[in-house]
Amino acid sequence: MAKKVELISSSLVSATATAASMSRLELNPWDLKMLSAFTIKRGLIFHRPHFQSQQNLIQHLQNSLSRALDFFPPLAGRLAATPHAGETASFFVDCNNAGAEFTHAVAAAVSISDIIEPRYLPEIVSSLFPISIGVHNYQGTSKPLLAVQVTELADGLFIGCAANHVVVDDTSFWHFFNSWSEISRGSESISKSPIFDRCNTTAAAAVDNRLIHIPTLEKNLIAPSRLRQKVFHFSKEKLFQLKAKAKSEAGTEKISTLQALIAHLWRSTVRSQIANNYPTTGVLKIVIGARARMLSLPDGYFGNALCSAALAIGEGELLQKGLGATALRINEVISAQSEEAMARDAEKKVEFRQMEVGVGSAPPLIIAESHRYDVYGCDFGWGKPIAVRSKKDQIFDGSVAVFPAAEAGGIDLDVCLKEETLRAMEEFLHQ
Structure with a gap:
């Protein structure tokens, strides 16, 4: 059938x-x-x-x-x-x-x-x-x-x-x-x-x-993508190992699990692009929620409350300095998003621009969503969900959605990239 x-x-x-x-x-x-x-x-x-x-x-x-x-x-x-x-x-x-x-x-x-x-x-x-x-x-x-x-x-x-x-x-x-x-x-x-x-x-x-x-x-409409989409799963144990390695290399305790995972993903993406002779992703953009950072926003605020932070690192520094150095840079960029910075972003004049990519560069890696959403609390009366999936016409080259995994403590990354890059990433991400 x-x-x-x-x-x-x-x-x-x-x-x-x-x-x-x-x-x-x-x-x-x-x-x-x-x-x-x-x-x-x-x-x-x-x-x-x-x-x-x-x-x-x-x-x-x-x-x-x-x-x-x-x-x-x-x-x-x-x-x-x-x-x-x-x-x-x-x-x-x-x-x-x-x-x-x-x-x-x-x-x-x-x-x-x-x-x-x-x-x-x-x-x-x-x-x-x-x-x-x-x-x-x-x-x-x-x-x-x-x-x-x-x-x-x-x-x-x-x-x-x-x-x-x-x-x-x-x-x-x-x-x-x-x-x-x-x-x-x-x-x-x-x-x-x-x-x-x-x-x-x-x-x-x-x-x-x-x-x-x-x-x-x-x-300036963003055109839908026909790229491949793959969900990479990371267990609680794997995430613990990544975080421990990042903190050890950076010599600090302030790196979070997600920051270590994003650093690992970025470095694996670049390694996979190099393996396929593709332009490498030198820019990371992270969508950051404002609710936890602005006292004026109540927990139940219903609407858009987010801004983005960008970080640029060349492939040489990204791969040579290791996981900890990349995770620390990500931590610093996120930590800089203060309540004052969020408030200024909320007042910016609305302008629509097309995404610009430099010659010889890949589009940025854009991280959105959160592993803290109560996805598996959506029990309609017959038990929790088995898995979450997203529709691919809203994604583009380099988009990454972060979801909690079905088992406690795990994280799933819904990644859209060229198929050859995704295939190579299967090896690098789980090393």
Whole structure:
């Protein structure tokens, strides 16, 4: 039997509340920077739930999604734009309860092993995510800001979720996913309420920053990639060894597990590129969350709260000075992201630029997401997920997503690079 996904039904799911708790969500520069980027698309794989019927399962998930949207009214709304002079517009979220899209699909010949065991992420995974939501975030004016696809597998279930990055970052994305699973388990409320108040949106400068030049959106879109995507797994024991080695070489205790792992990944990437006579990656960019660094941001802040830090190291220094030296440089760059630096970034004027790569250089290695997200706490009532996967149309050469592994203490890296580089990395990463 051919491995394909059959779409059974699709509908809009609105919040149960007759009147939304908020009518409009203002957007700050952090949010607006995401207009030309891709939507966030993540999915969870589960063992097959025990429900009386297929329809009972789908109805249960639709009902719980509807009740979850009561707590997250922007996700049931639409992006709106107010035109201004000079081909500019200001954007906000109209919390009109137009609904999130819910799609039911069946992939009867696709098993869990077909998704998690292949060497590279199989093409079928792309079909497990909703296709109706806009690929780019600015399309949220006519597309849902949240879309869900529940696909029944031969021996399991895949819940794929797509959310507009203007409204959520990855922290907020998993906040919603966890809250929906709480409602699905039977809770009448959620353990962490979202806070939608945007910081720095009352100042005149911030208001000016919300005026976006429309032509910029069309000229500087990031093109989807068709590169290979592979998930590298690191056990708790392997991570302990990497961290111990990095700290020993650097002569310091302040290097974290993730910093040691990123250093190892970067050095392995460059070694693999050299082995294939490719240009080497001399720049590392790390997406850093602001919630833990800015006292003005509450834990439940729902929106975008992140900035990026860059580090450039030549291949000679990167490989000759060792793991510890690289990890220490990464630690210093991350430590420099103070509350003041984050606040300045939040107030920067919104400008969209194409990624520039120097002649003879590879694109930067970009590290996003976090192993601290409660991915495996998304229990909808039939047990924790088996694995997490992301949709490949939002990745590009050098993109790396960090996820917690299924077993406690482990980390999975979802890496997109040229296939030859990935193949060589299989050897270098596990030395």
